[in-house]
Amino acid sequence: MNTKVTIAGVTLQNPVMTASGTFGSGMEYGEFVDLNKLGAVVTKGVANVPWAGNPTPRVAEVYGGMLNAIGLQNPGIDVFIERDIPFLKQYQTKIIVNVCGKTVADYIEVVEKLGDTGVDMLEINVSCPNVKEGAIAFGQKTDALFDITSQIKKHAVQPVIMKLSPNVTDISEMARAAEAAGADAISLINTLTGMKIDIHKRTFALANKTGGMSGPAIKPIAVRMVYQAASAVKIPVIGMGGICNAEDAIEFLLAGASAVSVGAANFFNPYATEEIVRGIEAYMEQYKIEDVKELIGAVQS
Amino acid sequence: MQKKKLTATVKSQQKIAEGIYDLRLSTELAAEASVGQFICLYPKDKSTLLPRPISICEVDKDKETLRLVYRVAGKGTAEFSGLKEGETVEILGNLGNGFPLEKGAGKRVFIMGGGIGIPPMLELSKRLSAEKQIIVGYRDRDTFLKEELEQNGSVYVATEDGSVGSRGNVMDAIRENGLCADVIYACGPMPMLRAIKGYAQEKGIPAYISLEEHMACGVGACLGCVVKTKNIDSHSHVNNARICTDGPVFEAGEVDI
Structure with missing residues (x-):
């Protein structure tokens, strides 16, 4: 049975990756799962300088999921290159670094510093709803997305994945803008902007007032958007949004995703990623599927 | 000592004050638990997915038992308060540094x-x-x-x-x-x-x-439960320590509360 998938020339041993921001750089979950078994580890977003992130409370539970407003806290690219990349290189998994910034120049600085580090791919975060400058500001208009994608492509050594926001009117036109600007792949969905109010305290549950919603409650929206995006472009799509088990992951593959990312489920079940890898294999065995690629976009009307 | 998620069996549970419950769990985590650490409990109701951090009240290493005394604060803890002898609950531990x-x-x-x-x-x-x-x-x-x-x-x-x-x-x-x-x-x-x-x-x-703070993962990955610190810590490289992993116990002078 073949579980390998190839995205922009990079071959993953299986289509299961981690979703940025839910898995650190793998160290914390290395106690629970064998990182060697994962298709790729996608790191927490990293900027050109350290970011302190938002005040607490930063997380809140909602029905079937959670809200977060971490605000892209990160140690900065220099520490990341020195500490996190050598850690991940010990494992037989691909390394995808999620990149964030306040300005296009910030993103380019990080992308350039990653050029000779041997990481496999870059995922560009233009969709975080929790920071005031940068991030989502580049991901909600087609012209801004086109502009930042093409500028990053000029400086990137590795293939570039643009991570798209679901907080847009038409996901297809965003996907097409990224493709037209030269993106090698797209990933979606990032979190949906949400809010929770504590009726007893009469306060916002998050200090940031709004946060990004993730978890199984958002999955149907994510499957729909992955299907629309995959139908709109020829570049590979990486699907995510509420994936908790192998059945969820397979749904995304059928919708057109070439690989999937597991996010909030890591918090509910620290073994989720490895269980999903095994679950996909069991499904392939059950339905006598020789190659996982047969599942990609195989949904029928 | 490695953190684990496993299934614990309820040895006993009783209400000891208004809204306060005394839960004893049979688990191998007791063997390595130290003073001031905490564990997380997972509700079975899948609309409430995040693990609930609860401090360890007592450790009986010989009988492999952890005692938790907690207050019912919401849906998750309300579910735990209904756990009966012999029933099981998924737990994650042992977490945090503990008291020196x-x-x-x-x-x-x-x-x-x-x-x-x-x-x-x-x-x-x-x-x-x-x-x-x-x-x-x-x-x-x-x-x-x-x-x-x-x-x-x-x-x-x-x-x-x-x-x-x-x-x-x-x-x-x-x-x-x-x-x-x-x-x-x-x-x-x-x-x-x-x-x-x-x-x-x-x-x-x-x-x-x-200290306590709302947390999502309990293991230091999500960066939800941070506290401002006097010094820049070696993990975050900003003035934010993770309560779940670098804490929950801090020397008061080190944290900005």
Whole structure:
């Protein structure tokens, strides 16, 4: 049975990756799962300088999921290159670094510093709803997305994945803008902007007032958007949004995703990623599927 | 010691005060649990997915039992309060750093707990060899765990309504009884911990305080449960320590609360 998938020339041993921001750089979950078994580890977003992130409370539970407003806290690219990349290189998994910034120049600085580090791919975060400058500001208009994608492509050594926001009117036109600007792949969905109010305290549950919603409650929206995006472009799509088990992951593959990312489920079940890898294999065995690629976009009307 | 998620069996559960439950779990995690650490419990109801952090009240290594005393605060803890003997619950542990016993060994110490911050102080009061003054604050005469604490040191009680001990909070109890110490250990609500930090600074003594914050993963990955710190820590490279992993116990002077 073949579980390998190839995205922009990079071959993953299986289509299961981690979703940025839910898995650190793998160290914390290395106690629970064998990182060697994962298709790729996608790191927490990293900027050109350290970011302190938002005040607490930063997380809140909602029905079937959670809200977060971490605000892209990160140690900065220099520490990341020195500490996190050598850690991940010990494992037989691909390394995808999620990149964030306040300005296009910030993103380019990080992308350039990653050029000779041997990481496999870059995922560009233009969709975080929790920071005031940068991030989502580049991901909600087609012209801004086109502009930042093409500028990053000029400086990137590795293939570039643009991570798209679901907080847009038409996901297809965003996907097409990224493709037209030269993106090698797209990933979606990032979190949906949400809010929770504590009726007893009469306060916002998050200090940031709004946060990004993730978890199984958002999955149907994510499957729909992955299907629309995959139908709109020829570049590979990486699907995510509420994936908790192998059945969820397979749904995304059928919708057109070439690989999937597991996010909030890591918090509910620290073994989720490895269980999903095994679950996909069991499904392939059950339905006598020789190659996982047969599942990609195989949904029928 | 490796963190694990596993299935624990309920040995017993009883309500010990209004909204306060005493749950004993049979689990191999007891073998390595240390004072001031916590575990997470996962609700079975899949609309409530995040693990609930609960401090360890007592550890019985021989019987492989962890005792948790917790307050029902929402859907997850309400579900746990219905757990019966023989039923199972998914848990994650052991988490966090715990209290540094060596800092208070042989000294005059305050062991201070407020409300649902009292439970972890029971195991601490058992394990610490020192001149122990245990100061606990409650809302009213529902003074859960008081008798057990009295077996491990001199107990001073404060209640908000004045029904038992000093009227007011743990700081009022210290003043009223003219107590002093060389080292403080504390767990409780943030206003209490702020007052203790101020008191410790005034007296020039160390205070080891256990913090809580909303968290998603419990293992240091999500960066949800941070506290501002005086120094830039080696993990974040900003002034943000993770309560779940770098804490929950911090020396009060290190954190900005």
